[in-house]
Amino acid sequence: MTYPPELHTAVATHPYPLVFATVSGAHLYGFPSADSDWDLRGAHLLPARDLLGLHEPAETLEVNRDERIELDLVTHDLGKFARLLLKRNGYVLEQLLSPLVVHTTPAHAALMDLAPRTVTRWHAHHYLGFSTNQWSLLEKEERARVKPLLYAFRTVLTGIHLMRTGTIEANLIALNDTFKLPYLNDLIALKVGGAEKEPLPDPLDRYRAEHARLMADLERARDNAPLPDAVDERVVNALSDLLVRERLATP
Template identity: 25%
Template sequence: MSTPQSYKSCASSQEEGVRILYACESGSRAWGFPSRDSDYDVRFLYVRPVEWYLSIFEKRDVIERPIDERLDLSGWDLRKALQLFRKSNPPLLEWLQSPIPYAENYSVAERIRALSPLTFSPKSCTYHYLNMAKGNYREYLQGDQVKIKKYFYVLRPILACEWIERFDSMPPMEFDRLVDALIPADSELYTIVQQLLARKKAGDELDLEPRLNPINDYLEERIGYFERTAVHLKSVEVDRDRELDELFRSALREVWG
């Protein structure tokens, strides 16, 4: 079976003509609730030679490689990444703080991290997580029998909304950190979530089971709450285009000489 390090051969300079700037785990392994057969979801940033950008034509700015049933690779060109960064893109911000980095070459990733607090938009990030929670809740957690492992895919984004409201910063990727910071340890909800988490990590088959009413009640109340309050959150609109342009140009110089 392939390992996460396989991104080196799949997105290498020999095959794609790129240089990898940063690569990390982005899925359940980074969130802290992998099962025994969880995929490796590797995400990376890359840059192409200067000549590639000097064109009148729009070109594909992502690289995607399904290696096998356990390893999925997806990368963004640096220019695309910076365009999304200026809009406070949550997936990119998550990648840059992944607890499982696979590679960090050159200074670009750290320079983007340094700018992150200045461009972080509570409103846009909350809407991102809220819409994720609503979609997964509607799809998987309705009715008396639910896909029980999907609780994690609604709990995590709702807790991310809670983190943004409370701390006014980008939430951590790790599910345990969100739970410990935001759910009282002496509550029934905390106990049920910990039991479910232990089952998932142990490799239990978490498929259709009776709904867990304490979690559903919490999720429905929180979804309704953030639907009402997200509109009032701060929306950061800071003009840093010149700074990001210079970051992009200096990255090209650093990587290609």
């Protein structure tokens, strides 16, 4: 993928050294509209002096830019990112393992090597909760939109895939190569060819039973997953050692 120059500028002008920056959101999920914003996510390193004083450090940096394109940049300090990685957080797994890489480092590669060993069966709860929230948003809309419906399906399918394989797949087109749900390709085409707030042409009821079925499949996949209940302490120690090495190397 060719990235707009604004993404490279955002990386180059970040106030702290970046461990990585990847594209998330609709571009990662496989259904960006022409007017979709760019979601750039990653991890940075705060200098040790910022962490040693009395003042609480700002561990998360958010930058919103509305120039030629709309850009939303969010990065966490590596320490916070590592803690989130250990808390069955699907967001950070998807950001870390996104194939849409704008900036990378050896520390990013080390994190990616450790990432599969942080996955537990309880990551299913992240995807169950996310998909439930998206469906709730749909129920509240006067006229349901395509985007939250795709998010509802994307999250539940990513969760099922993770429980069955232990690997992350956030792209809905790739997921549907496996799940082969006939309505998804039409919905994706509608979103990609339309606008970010494209209305759903069908009644929401058409998809209700199907979403409920997939949610039940995710619960079964969680119960039968060949995954541990907790992260091995050796993985926690490896993440801690990585953080210390990178922190000490940061001016």
